Amino acid sequence: MDFRLGAKAEEVKREIRAFLAENFSEADRKAAAEDGGGHDWALYRKLAANGWVSAGWPKEYGGGDRDPYEILTLYWELCKAGFPWIGLLNNGFIGHTLMAMGTDFHREEFVPKIASGEIAFALGYSEPGSGSDVAGARTMATRDGDDWIIDGQKMWTTTAHTAQYIFMLTRTSTQDRPHRGLTLFLVPTDAEGVDVQAIHTMGGERSNGVYLTQVRIPDSHRVGEVDKGWSVVRFALGLEQAMGYSDIHERFIENAGRWSLQSGADGQRPFDDGRVREQLAQTAIHAEVSRLLRHRSTWLAAEGMELGAKGAMTKSFSGTAYLEDAQRWMDLVGPAGLMKEGEDGALAEGNFDEAFRQTPVNTIYGGTVEILRSLVAEVELGLPKSR
């Protein structure tokens, strides 16, 4: 038994920390938090230039052939540092998906450009009428000669306002059961008929709604077979669910811990209060369990073993535990917890406010906790399918 991520992951940690020290200033961090778009082209291209965008891909596609522990470490360090990394994450997923399920054209045309930081993708699954029921998508793609015409609307298309493409789930058939009539396309955001509108969120993240009116896409931009898009989506979602939020949960407990050890104006430390110690301990345990579940998912992936619902377990626990901690801390620390970073007297660099604002979405996007628990019940406990 060995719980260490290994020497290569340690090396990645050193490299990324050095990269951040050189390229990501405190001003950059604040700007990223203020912007909330999750993607910054200047920073992203620096990452790409250092090979980090394609770090997890095989060498034959120009990737770094990094193992899952190294990739975990890459995301972990960026996330803890407050780096706008959503674009990186999406493009890693899309790259993997195109390599596994795309055509030669996709692998030659798109994959190298993703690696070099030239282009980026947003994920277009959700719609106004379909969230958890991903297969209920109603955005229609209709054949027109060698092209497809897309009409409909997408929701929660984060980074669509900065990306060149949307990895888009569409309906190509209404004849069979819902998940059998789906097809994936790579839709350019500058195509005629694509209209990206901002959606602002309580957590400061900026997402988008995307309106699609008679958007013409060549058939070469289709990923996977017609009407077989469900398997492509499941592949891409599987990559996402294995992660969770243990990195920012760890940042949160470190900040809370440091704050609790400083003496206040009255000479007392928050740590001297038994209620604070209790909440610190519970948060530390949650963060540790969350990290272990994520490490287990990573280990299973690295060993090529069956993931089962272990990825769902990781995300489900991580989302709920961090949310619960953020809410309990806010109740504990009183009015000074209400201020965000930069306000006079804000606690722990505003981390209590930040976590309280940001954590509600953790149990929602990328698979709601309700969907994930059903998956765990079915796969891990053998219970009947439940809706």
Add this chain to the structure above:
Amino acid sequence: MDLSLDESQQILVDTFSEMLEKECPTTHVREHEEVGFSPTLWSQYCELGAQVMGLPESVEGLDMSLLELGLVATQSGLALAPVPFLEVATAGRLLAAVNPEDPLLGAIVAGQPAVSLALPRPHAISGTASAAGGRVLVPFGTVADAVIALDGDTLYVAEGADKRRTARVQDLGSSALAHWDLDLSDGARVLATGPEAQRAMTRATAEWKLLAGFWLTGIARRALTIGADYAKERVQFGVPIGGFQAIAHPLAECSIRTDGAELLCHEAAWADEADPARFEMLASMAFTWASQTAIRTADTSLHTHGGYGFSTEYDIQLFYRRARALSSVGGGAQEELQTVAQLCFDPDGSCEADSLLGGPR
């Protein structure tokens, strides 16, 4: 990274699993509810070497690690085995560390449930504390001949059960509790004094808590299986109740938390040798989380059963009571959070931020 058991560890698990399936069905547990101890089952444990597994070879031990001891504890928890495995294992290791010539070690090796220990400060609520000196509730104090305790900075053995064991008591979880008079001045045999004594007891307590964490994880795992099996069989409104999210989701959540408890116990046991600076902190976390998880899981599973879960006829109530009891014997999760906080954030009282969570990451 490698989170799997090696071949010999898997054999160990299988050996105890098979033995317990045969020798310790819940009918056996029920037969020993009143005393909380099964001499026949303990002799089966000793035939497999359980009493010496964690002792060094120099005292006829098998020199196994805390992980191996923990694996046996988990199997014991799965079966609710009424045996003093935790107490004998940790008291034996403590004796081997501070006094390898101790005659009590011979009794342990010979298979007697000879020694238990008084866990320091198991609870801080006024009126419940059982600090050494005076009457102390001792797990498996009903069968032990001697109890190891710490008073201030003196580590000692209180021997003479006739004189010191003042009462055997019945408790919620058949924990074989007895009151012992552990007064240090009353002819107790001193094992160590000063920092060495405190270190030895801190170490033994951490080991007991970690192994109790493994045991509680076993309780949680079996409670989960019982609940899930019932949810598949029980039909209401024409369908198995496991198809209702109100039943399925709480069980799924317990399944996740139980996996977390297992991982945390394994990590703590691994850290004993590989990351010793974090061992004590992780052991304390493991006890807390496994307590919370076992209690929650047994509760969820009991309620999955509806009214039947409340009847003595169904086994889940055995798990519900024992999950709570074993946690309480160690002081309880809420109390342990205070220890976790100290070990995570201020282990040496220096308030140095770089010692957060066991050191730099």
